[in-house]
Each structure stands twice: as C-alpha cells, then as structure tokens.
Amino acid sequence: MASRVLGMVRDAVFAILFGAGGAMDAFFVAFKIPNFLRRLFAEGAFNQAFVPVLSQVRQEEGEAGVRRLIAATQVALGAVVGVLTVVAMLASPLVAWVFAPGFHDDGVKLSQTADFLRLTFPYLWFISLTALGQSVLNTFGRFAAPALTPVILNLCLIGSAFWLTPRFDVPMTGLALGVLLAGLLQWLWLWPSLLKLGVWQPWRLGERHEGVKRIGVLMVPALFGVSVSQINLLLDTVLASLLQDGSVGWLYYSDRLSELPLGVIGIAIGTVLLPRLSEQARHADPKDFQRTLGWALRLVLLVGIPAMAALIVLAQPLLSTLFQYRAFTETDVLFSSRSLMAYALGLPAFMLIKILAPGFFSRQDTKTPVKIGIWAMVLNMAFNLILIWPLAHVGLALATSLSAWFNAGLLAWTLRRRGDFPARSLWLASALKSLLAASLMALALLWLMAWPALAFPDDVLGRVWRLAVLVLAGLAVFTVIALAAGIRPGQLKSP
Known part of the structure; x- marks a missing residue:
C-alpha cells in the first residue's frame, strides 16, 4: 500500500511538472522497457521458477544446500542479466527504434529515448539481484523488507523530479538517473535482512548447484506465462x-x-x-x-x-x-x-x-x-x-x-x-455478492455525481473534498450491501 500510494504521488508529480507528450513520452518508453523486464524477474518468471526449487532444496538438503543454491544462482543470474544490460546499453538506438517505431519521424524524440535507455537499463541488473533477495526472504516467511523495496524507487523518482531535473537541458535526464539510483539502493536495502537470515553469503562466488539448471528450465517458459x-x-x-x-x-x-x-x-x-x-x-x-x-x-x-x-x-x-x-x-x-x-x-x-x-x-x-x-x-x-x-x-x-x-x-x-x-x-x-454490491455502488456514485453540490471545482481542496466524498460514499454503500448479502470478514481469513 505504501508503495502504490507513493507511486500515485510520483505520477502526480510527473503530470504536474512535465505533463504528457514530447520528451516525457521518450522517458516513459525508456523507463517502461527495463521496468517491464523488472516485472518478469521481480514479480514474474524468476520468482515463480526459483521459489519452488528453493523450497524443495530447503526440505531435502537443509540450509547448507540452500546456501549453495543461492550462491550459484546469484552468479548465474548476475552474469546473464549483466550481458543483457551491456548489450542493451550499447544498442540503445536500435532498442529505441524497435520499441518506439512511431518516433522514427521525430529524430529528437528517438535520440532522447536512446539516451534515456543508457541510463535506465543498468536498473535491470540491480533489480534482478534484488529479486533474488526478495524470493529468498519470501520463502523464509520474511515479507516486509521485500515489499518495501518499490517504495525506494518511488522516493528516488520523486526526489529526482524536484532536484535533478533542473540541472539538465533535457529535464527527463534527471528522471533517468533517478531510476538508476533507485536500482542500486533497492539492492542494498535487502542486504541487512539477507545477512541476518544466514543463508546468503555474497562473497561465495564459486559455488555450483544442479538446482540452477532446473531454475533456468522453469524460468524460460515462465517469462511468458x-x-x-x-x-x-x-x-x-x-x-x-x-x-x-x-x-x-x-x-x-x-x-x-x-x-x-x-x-x-x-x-x-x-x-x-x-x-x-x-x-x-x-x-x-x-x-x-x-x-x-x-x-x-x-x-x-x-x-x-x-x-x-x-x-x-x-x-x-x-x-x-x-x-x-x-x-x-x-x-x-x-x-x-x-x-x-x-x-x-x-x-x-x-x-x-x-x-x-x-x-x-x-x-x-x-x-x-x-x-x-x-x-x-x-x-x-x-x-x-x-x-x-x-x-x-x-x-x-x-x-x-x-x-x-x-x-x-x-x-x-x-x-x-x-x-x-x-x-x-x-x-x-x-463473487456474486460482490458483483451485486459493486453494481449498486456504481449506481449510487453516478447519482451522487449528478448533484450540483458535487460539481467539479477549480481549486485543489475542492477537488480533494469532492473525490473524498465520492470514495467514502462508494465504500460505505459497498460495505453495507456486502454485509447485508452475507459477506463476513471471517470468510476472508487465510485457511
């Protein structure tokens, strides 16, 4: 929740300071490509392939096997993603050309996208190693530190929007640098929790484990799945x-x-x-x-x-x-x-x-x-x-x-x-009770929005007040209807 709320603050800052179009479109493309790959690793393929194998190794080989698997995996993952990162940075004009074909007729925007990609792509290397740490901590039931890592990204981008962008002729260059800094800080953030766990030893670089091959086999199709x-x-x-x-x-x-x-x-x-x-x-x-x-x-x-x-x-x-x-x-x-x-x-x-x-x-x-x-x-x-x-x-x-x-x-x-x-x-x-309550909530919101007292105001406080009234009213209507339909909080407890 903290991460998503700060994400909304970050996007509000972007919209207010830079709007849409122009160089901001170029930054969005340059940010979205490594961010997309981050999701494959941090929330997708790597996590889905690594956690089942780590759980199996933990049960069959104990903590000694877990330490060897983690050490071998960090070397393999770091090497593969490192090569991908370097190639993408060197070929950033080609990457920009492939992923933003509509920019071909605008040489300035295409060049800006390539420049931003050189700064944002190293984020992928740091966040991939962060994903490894997150998966290890999640497997051992430690969810707080991994869940807070995106907060660092949002704080870095908000800070760079105010303090780095004024220092460059193209302000979005400061945002791209903020992405790079966020990757480094997210990785370092997990170190204390990992070291305390006792199964991650960053200095073990020569370990081998057959589980790495199983992770790779599972990971390739999971990239899409x-x-x-x-x-x-x-x-x-x-x-x-x-x-x-x-x-x-x-x-x-x-x-x-x-x-x-x-x-x-x-x-x-x-x-x-x-x-x-x-x-x-x-x-x-x-x-x-x-x-x-x-x-x-x-x-x-x-x-x-x-x-x-x-x-x-x-x-x-x-x-x-x-x-x-x-x-x-x-x-x-x-x-x-x-x-x-x-x-x-x-x-x-x-x-x-x-x-x-x-x-x-x-x-x-x-x-x-x-x-x-x-x-x-x-x-x-x-x-x-x-x-x-x-x-x-x-x-x-x-x-x-x-x-x-x-x-x-x-x-x-x-x-x-x-x-x-x-x-x-x-x-x-x-699900059917939720659908009924949501439908009635939507009708109630449409009715409220037609009130003259809730007409769209020009001032900031007026807009916030209007939205707060609508959100609270919608939440109240949904809650009352859901409870009347028979939904109880106890039904949502984990089995």
Whole structure:
C-alpha cells in the first residue's frame, strides 16, 4: 500500500511538472522497457521458477544446500542479466527504434529515448539481484523488507523530479538517473535482512548447484506465462507511439491508476500464495491446495470487482484530482480517463492471473501457462489491430483487457480439468455478492455525481473534498450491501 500510494504521488508529480507528450513520452518508453523486464524477474518468471526449487532444496538438503543454491544462482543470474544490460546499453538506438517505431519521424524524440535507455537499463541488473533477495526472504516467511523495496524507487523518482531535473537541458535526464539510483539502493536495502537470515553469503562466488539448471528450465517458459499482461502493455506502448502525440502518456497514467488495486491485492496475494502452494503441492493434499486457492479467489474478487466499478465511474474525478494541474490539461484528463475505463474492465482478470498462475508454478509446471499466454498474446494483437483504428489508444487498452479475461479463463479451466481448481462453494457465492454490491455502488456514485453540490471545482481542496466524498460514499454503500448479502470478514481469513 505504501508503495502504490507513493507511486500515485510520483505520477502526480510527473503530470504536474512535465505533463504528457514530447520528451516525457521518450522517458516513459525508456523507463517502461527495463521496468517491464523488472516485472518478469521481480514479480514474474524468476520468482515463480526459483521459489519452488528453493523450497524443495530447503526440505531435502537443509540450509547448507540452500546456501549453495543461492550462491550459484546469484552468479548465474548476475552474469546473464549483466550481458543483457551491456548489450542493451550499447544498442540503445536500435532498442529505441524497435520499441518506439512511431518516433522514427521525430529524430529528437528517438535520440532522447536512446539516451534515456543508457541510463535506465543498468536498473535491470540491480533489480534482478534484488529479486533474488526478495524470493529468498519470501520463502523464509520474511515479507516486509521485500515489499518495501518499490517504495525506494518511488522516493528516488520523486526526489529526482524536484532536484535533478533542473540541472539538465533535457529535464527527463534527471528522471533517468533517478531510476538508476533507485536500482542500486533497492539492492542494498535487502542486504541487512539477507545477512541476518544466514543463508546468503555474497562473497561465495564459486559455488555450483544442479538446482540452477532446473531454475533456468522453469524460468524460460515462465517469462511468458506469468507476464503476458505486461507484454501486452508493452505492445500497447509500441503501437501508441504510432498515434498522436501524448498517447503514450495517456496510456501510462491510466495504466498506473488501474495498477493500484492490482499491486495492493493481486501481486501481494500472489507473492504470499506461491510458497504456501509449493509446500502443499509437495504434501500431495489436494483439499488443502484447493482451499488455499479458493481463499485467494474470494479475496481478489471481493476487491477486484468493486475496484473495477469504481475506476470506471470515477475515472475523470480521479485523474483530474491527482493530475490536472499546470502541464496536465483537461484534454489529457479526458483522453486518459477513456483508456482508464478500458483498462478497468480487465482489472479482475489481471488479478486472477496473478493468483491462478502460481497454481501451476507451485507444481513446477511452467509450460502450460506459457501456452495459454501465447494464445492470449496473439489474441491481444488481433484485438489491437481491430480496435486501434476506431478507438485509437482506448482500443489498445480495451484489447489488453479482453485478452486478460481470455488468459484468466483458460488458466481456470485448465486447473479445473486437472482437479486443482477450487469447488464453487469456496468462491462463487462470494463473487456474486460482490458483483451485486459493486453494481449498486456504481449506481449510487453516478447519482451522487449528478448533484450540483458535487460539481467539479477549480481549486485543489475542492477537488480533494469532492473525490473524498465520492470514495467514502462508494465504500460505505459497498460495505453495507456486502454485509447485508452475507459477506463476513471471517470468510476472508487465510485457511
């Protein structure tokens, strides 16, 4: 929660100081590419492949085996990502050309993207080693320090926006340097917790362990399986660069708002879920496995469905209150709100993917999610090509949401066919009650927004007051209806 709230502050600072379009589009592309790869490692493929193997080694070989596996993994991971980072920095003009084809006719913007990439790409090396530390700590039940690492990124970017950007002719150069600094500090942040744990010894560089090969085998397909939604978002950025100036920024701001509930609930539950499912999969108790997955389903749907409704109804009030100052105009709010509503339609699906994928990874099956992910990615591209012409950047967001629902549905169907999907009694009634409460909440919000007393004000305090009234009213309506429908807090406790 701290990370996501600071993320909103960071994006508000970006919008107020720099707006959308121009060099800011170039920075968004340069930041999104290594940030996308970070998600593959920190929240995706590496974590999903490493945690089950580490859990198995811990059970079979004890702490001595764990120390050897961690030491060998950090060398292999550091070497592979290090080579990728150096190559990307050297080839930054080519990387910019590939990922921002719409900038080809604007030599200044394309050159700025390449310059920013040289500064942002080393972040990938630091954050990959940070991901290793996070996975180790999560496996041993230490979640606080790993969860706080993104806070450092947001603080660095907020600080660089105020103190570094004025020092450069192109202000966004300061933001790119802030990304690099954040990577280093996130890595160093985990050192005390890792050293205290006693299984990580950074000076052990010559160790070998056969588990590294198993991690690599599991990790390659997992790169697609767990991160298809992020790949789709990256493809959105590529296509958005072909549209009118500002399209990349509009998608960025709307995506950031839709990711707030995803990061607070979806990713957090997925992080906690994988170690538990991995342990239950080894004990071969299908009922425990299903109960745990059923709990995760209930929780993400109880949050995801009303969050979807609220983002659709409150898209413009949220964006105007957070971002519509100085450089971020009313036009930017209008176009960003349209793509935010399209992304919000897929929010429950994005959250479901985060908890259904661990159902496969906990059994060391990364091939099935990658097959499903490839189909979802193909479908996303088809929707992109169909919807981009009539709907422009909104079509890209809508295509991502539609493909996410396909991905989540196919993951659920496959788990059910294998006997791992929870029985309907564990989640369906709760989901329907949440849908009813969210629908009534949306109607109540639309009614309130029509009140003259809640007309859009010009001053900052007026906007904050109006949004606070709407949010609190929506939360109250949803809570009352959910309780009346029979949802109780005790039903959300982990089994």
